[in-house]
Amino acid sequence: MALLHAEVDSLSLIQTTKFPTINVPVIDLSKPNSKTLINAWEDFGIVKVINHGVRKEVMTKLESEALDFFSLSVTEKESVSDYTSRKIGPNGDAGWVEHLMSCTLSCDFLQKFPSDLRPTVGDYVFSVRNLAIEVLQLLAEGLEMEEKNVFSKYLIDDNNDTIFRINHYPLHSDVPEGHSLLGFGEHTDPQIISIIGSNDVEGFQISLNDGSWGSVSSDPESFYIIVDDLLEVITNGRFKSLSHRTLANGSKDRLSMIYFGGPPLTADISPLISIMEDGEESKYKEFTWEEYKKAAFKSKLTTHRLGAFEIE
Numbered sequence: 001m002a003l004l005h006a007e008v009d010s011l012s013l014i015q016t017t018k019f020p021t022i023n024v025p026v027i028d029l030s031k032p033n034s035k036t037l038i039n040a041w042e043d044f045g046i047v048k049v050i051n052h053g054v055r056k057e058v059m060t061k062l063e064s065e066a067l068d069f070f071s072l073s074v075t076e077k078e079s080v081s082d083y084t085s086r087k088i089g090p091n092g093d094a095g096w097v098e099h100l101m102s103c104t105l106s107c108d109f110l111q112k113f114p115s116d117l118r119p120t121v122g123d124y125v126f127s128v129r130n131l132a133i134e135v136l137q138l139l140a141e142g143l144e145m146e147e148k149n150v151f152s153k154y155l156i157d158d159n160n161d162t163i164f165r166i167n168h169y170p171l172h173s174d175v176p177e178g179h180s181l182l183g184f185g186e187h188t189d190p191q192i193i194s195i196i197g198s199n200d201v202e203g204f205q206i207s208l209n210d211g212s213w214g215s216v217s218s219d220p221e222s223f224y225i226i227v228d229d230l231l232e233v234i235t236n237g238r239f240k241s242l243s244h245r246t247l248a249n250g251s252k253d254r255l256s257m258i259y260f261g262g263p264p265l266t267a268d269i270s271p272l273i274s275i276m277e278d279g280e281e282s283k284y285k286e287f288t289w290e291e292y293k294k295a296a297f298k299s300k301l302t303t304h305r306l307g308a309f310e311i312e
């Protein structure tokens with residue numbers, strides 16, 4: 001193994017040769033099939049979406065503007081209030097990643113992004129939110145819910161607490177052959193669903209039922225939509241929140257753009273009665289999103305955060 005730079009030494013190195021590539025099920029939103037969505041989320045906690053209605057120009061523009069931003073000097077980047085490097089959350093988690101992050105509709109989020117990016121981020125988040133609503137409506141249809149917006153109402157609400165983040169996994173010249181750096185460690189996302197777009201650089205991995213890791217191909221034309229903690233609760237565990245992580249391979253920089261769909265802070269979260277079978281008991285205590293969010297942000301990335309809210 002090559003002599004490592006001290007910086008690489010302090011980050012987790014992962015051997016990259018042994019991961020299988022997962023065939024993530026695809027839904028084509030020009031002919032949506034709710035059964036495919038349900039099966040994908042039941043089996044893998046992830047689905048790939050094509051013909052999603054988000055314009056290619058907006059996706060490519062954001063990708064190129066974001067890469068321009070991340071190529072600025074550290075001083076210039078650090079002058080942006082929502083820019084963070086190497087730190088993930090407030091509890092000491094670190095990774096080979098830098099990011100821009102802001103809440104979206106419930107705050108003046110555009111002001112927190114660098115001014116050059118604001119128009120494109122605005123267009124992107126507007127379209128991706130519509131996509132989130134459409135997919136959650138498809139879920140309601142597939143589960144034969146009476147109310148079309150039973151899941152999407154949280155994101156339709158003007159006070160929704162959604163976050164938008166752009167992650168950049170920079171190049172690193174000292175990563176030994178056959179290895180990657182841990183860019184973003186194992187975790188689940190606390191919200192309802194996350195919609196992940198990326199450039200054509202791989203690195204995103206999902207935890208499989210046997211606890212091993214599988215790689216997800218990068219596809220800059222499509223989105224991956226994953227099950228987050230709240231959707232697990234709302235469906236009483238029918239869908240499990242997806243444990244995932246991202247590796248930075250050091251030779252090509254990955255960029256990902258993620259919409260984390262969250263409900264209003266005051267929303268009461270509990271399993272939907274209409275989804276439970278006769279006699280089925282709730283597996284989770286009731287909580288508000290604000291309570292859960294506070295607990296989630298106090299914990300380490302890898303903590304099984306729903307554990308504290310499960311009924312024994």
Ligand SMILES: O=C(O)CCC(=O)C(=O)O
Nearest residue numbers: 167184189204246256258
């Ligand atoms: O950047 C990625 O590939 C995924 C990162 C992630 O999981 C997150 O930001 O929550």
Ligand SMILES: [Fe+2]
Nearest residue numbers: 187188189244
């Ligand atoms: Fe995540």
